[in-house]
Amino acid sequence: MFKFFKSLTTHHQCVSVAARNLSTYGGPLLFRASAPMFAEPLKKKKRLDPQILKAREDRKRKKIEKSIRKLEKVAKTFKPIDEVQLMALLSNEKNIRQRPAVEHTVDQLENRLSLVKQWAKHKHDEHYFNLQVINDLEYSQQRALNELREVSEELYQAAIEIDESLLPYELIGPVETPPIENYESPDGEYIDVTKKWE
Structure with a gap:
């Protein structure tokens, strides 16, 4: 076979x-x-009563409208922020604690304006003086290095090389840490205390 x-x-x-x-x-x-x-042949659709279909659609529409109304009510209320909320005691003492508005005379305002201008001019002059001092120091340094180079190239090279003793920082330690035996790493669990607002 x-x-x-x-x-x-x-x-x-x-x-x-x-x-x-x-x-x-x-x-x-x-x-x-x-x-x-x-593939299999399509199932024959059952013919339903149009009133039953209409009733189903009406129920769906009413359910959606109800959820929309519920969302509109919630949208009007804002989520409270604890940091911005005012204590009840302070809100009651608002009138006592509020300072009266002070109105300044024209002479006081002009005096303040002149003081602000004088302070700005003083800070500008101070900044310009600092820039001049830095430029003078750089120019003097470069001039001294040029004269040193004319005298001796070896001294010039010794003068411009980086002095590592200015940063006395030493780091001594293992390159890799050996694993700890029988160490159970934390799962990173935490307690969520966030308030739920619906």
């Missing part, structure tokens, strides 16, 4: 062509269903 089946497969391999829905590749007795065969 096996020899007969084998001979059939060898003889019909060239004849076996994939049909639209069935394939006999591997022998005429070996049927395989292709992908379109897995």
